[in-house]
Amino acid sequence: MASNKLLKFSSSPHVKAKRTTRHIMIDVCIALLPAVIMGIVYFGWRAAALIAISVASSILSEGVYLLICKKTVKEIIHQFDFTSCVTGLLIALSIGSQTPLYVPVLASIFAIVVVKMLFGGTGKNLVNPAVTGRVFAFISFTSVMASGWLAPSISSIAGGWATSISPTTGATILTEKLSGAVTSFSIWDMLLGTGMAGCIGETCKLALIVGAIYLAVRRVINIIYPAIYIAVTGVVAVILQSVTKGQLDLYSFFPAVLSGGLFLGAFFMATDYTTSPNTTVGNIVYFALLGILTAVLRWATGIEVVSFVILLGNLLVPLIDKFIVNKPFGYVKVKKVKEKKNG
């Protein structure tokens, strides 16, 4: 009889859903795969090397940090939750393919050790590690990061990606557009990234959209929020362009949303659980705010600001969470008794 057997004892609920933090992070990695593949197809072995180095240094720096914290190897493997893998992937995808190999290494170490682990590890970071890592790299290595964008073209892909990409450098379409030299890119080109210069993972928007749809189907993210971000950015950009030019410029919607790091930022960086608000209303406010800031700051500064805006937004999240809280079911507003003041 089982009467003598020790039973497990715990608080309710006694059944739980299967999904864990690790499952969610693996889903994010899977969702980034199309962008990784397209990055390698467009930019060749260098992209592959950058991605591999970035991911490896992220995971290793987390491991080394935990070793210094006197965790055993078994514990480290047991609690490995793939967040550092996501961070590494995002850093690699948001840098140019000609970036020196040491840049993602330093960015990853900064992101993992300073931004994440020193604050207490997964879930405790104030700002998104990947975004901060990217901004760190941008500010620290301005010259190498700002030059060396490669523009993949249909012909170069057809001719074999490993050998024949000619390293034509150029500004991203965004910079061109912002400097008023915007020319003839079709929307299709912008979606696929063909002929456009950009970062490894940000060039092919279609791959990012596929990844985002995967995340939405798996219910990791709510697709509405990044959609709000992208739409608000586009609309505000149209308004700003129209005001500047003095006439309605609807076409500027597409370059505004389809260029730069907006898709990667909106789908994969801004939706990071830890650094986004906890309520539905809070999220809508947050993503709309990001959209407005992105469009306005792009217009004002003429550089790509998505990662800076997300960093800024992250810092506003505690404030949003403090003031936007769900109203409990059956909440009755307490009527404040107005005291008449006798003048």
Added chain:
Amino acid sequence: MSIRKGKNYPYGIHVKDNKQLTADAPIEKITAPETVYVCMSQHIGAPAIPCVNVGDKVKKGQMVGEASGAISANVFASVSGEVIAIEDIVNGLGQKAKYVVIKNDFADEEVFFDDICDFEPSSLVERIRLAGIVGLGGAGFPTAVKLSPKNQLDALIINGAECEPYLTCDYRLMLERTEDIYKGIKYTARALKINKIIFGIEANKPLAIKAFERFSDLDIVILKKQYPMGSEKHLIYCTTGRKVPLGKMPFDVGVCVQNVKTMIACYEAIELNKPLTSTVFTVSGMAVNEPKNILAPIGTPVVDIVKHCGGTLEELEKVVAGGPMMGKALINLNHYTRKTDSGFLCLKAEEISPLNPTNCINCGTCAKNCPMRLMPMYIESFALAGDFANAEKYGAMNCLECGSCAYNCPAKRALVQSISMAKNKIKEMKKNGK
């Protein structure tokens, strides 16, 4: 006859219900045990006071514990025999309570109440009070108190949702004792002097809905299969559209909610003159050999029940009294059935997902799922930091402890545990006049 769909309530979760284990098993009467342990504290409120002495011969249906105070309930002998002990026992939940231990003489002698002669509302309520009937949905609040509200109510809502996974006892009762439930409902409505009767049944019980269709004076509401639909406040909202204000009770919005099991107890007390001496519950889970729905005398040892269901498998990890979402785990099987029991679940490791908690990743899933629209992650972190004033500010006291937050938490945080700890501490603080 009217059947309509319930109002939609967007917050709540979908739980794998595992009801198929026992949904088709007819209610089985267990063979009376050798000894029954009748607990004096089977309800919310003051414990009953034993009114028999060691060595007394008692008959089935004879009062052994008398209600002590306004919110309390009588307790009855569930078998005939001899009182062999009246002692404090630590039960499987780890609670110390007074028990009257009766050795069964298998003579099956039974005593009944006198017939009710006038069927006036007040005499019906008096009978329900006398019979020791409490809310059998799990809360155990004395039913007679619920049936004597200060204001006139306008609707009686019958809770046939049974949203807890695994449990099927209410469902089986709705199929097997439809007529009795209906009669109980009519008596209860009469006691409350109201005509409007709403019967809420979850959409996953089509047979139960069909069984009640024939009663033309019931307003049957088909509820969406969602957890926690059986929660009083949500049932009221989905059936009538009324929101119970925070800190208020259902009678403040003019309704009274009763469980189907309570209705059967009322029927038995009023028409059959029987006090509450037995309960129907589900024995289920993957670690029990024969999952069953069982009718057992109150005070039956859980060991006997498990034996009746073919014993447990080696892989038994956890035994839960009640449903898996809100039930309490048992420390050991030295536990005895009580009025409010709705199930005993023998669970395997694969069912309970015994993962250790990791850091909260602030995903907001708990806040999205909370049926009370609270912010469980803040309450938890304030509770763990010992800041109970802030925990209360974020609504700790409004928590139902339904477990919707912890069920879907990817970090497997023990949210309910922290919140109920906060609730106890806040109550303590208020008691100490702070």
